[in-house]
Amino acid sequence: MSNSNQLDTFKKKIKSNIFTLISNNQIQEAKGLISQYEEIVNIDIEIYHAKSLICIIEEEYETAEKYLKEAIHLDNLNSDTYYNLGYLYQINNDPAKSYYFYQLAKQYSKDSQIISEITEIQNELIKQNPTICNNISEKTNNSKKSPSNCSYFSANWWLRCTTNIKIC
Structure with missing residues (x-):
């Protein structure tokens, strides 16, 4: 398996874990995993989605909107x-x-x-x-x-x- 394929597999697994944590209302753990992920991968639309979902759960609607608008800039x-x-x-x-x-x-x-x-x-x-x-x-x-x-x-x-x- 090439390094690129390994990185893609790693990214998918981490993002899956983030969304699982969010679904299980383990918000602090999800935030921590997002921070770790962002140290490795700079920009990722699915991470903007995860951040926006966390903000919605925490009723930080303006911040959620900001993340979603940033996601549109990545992929409209x-x-x-x-x-x-x-x-x-x-x-x-x-x-x-x-x-x-x-x-x-x-x-x-x-x-x-x-x-x-x-x-x-x-x-x-x-x-x-x-x-x-x-x-x-x-x-x-x-x-x-x-x-x-x-x-x-x-x-x-x-x-x-x-x-x-x-x-x-």
């Missing part, structure tokens, strides 16, 4: 990052941002089960906040499109119309 096509942002905005009662980032997660995901899960979440957001789609419908001036399905809006329009979304 990563569906997990957008999913996590959608969740972050959902728990912070910002349904418009939540819906938007879930939509991006759906757009970039290749996992049909995740896409289905996101669709259910979005439908629940619409049910709880029907103005998400009403606002989109009003601003697009297109009454032929159904406000019960927000998937028709353009990402560029949404970025212009949704306030306070500053990814970069």
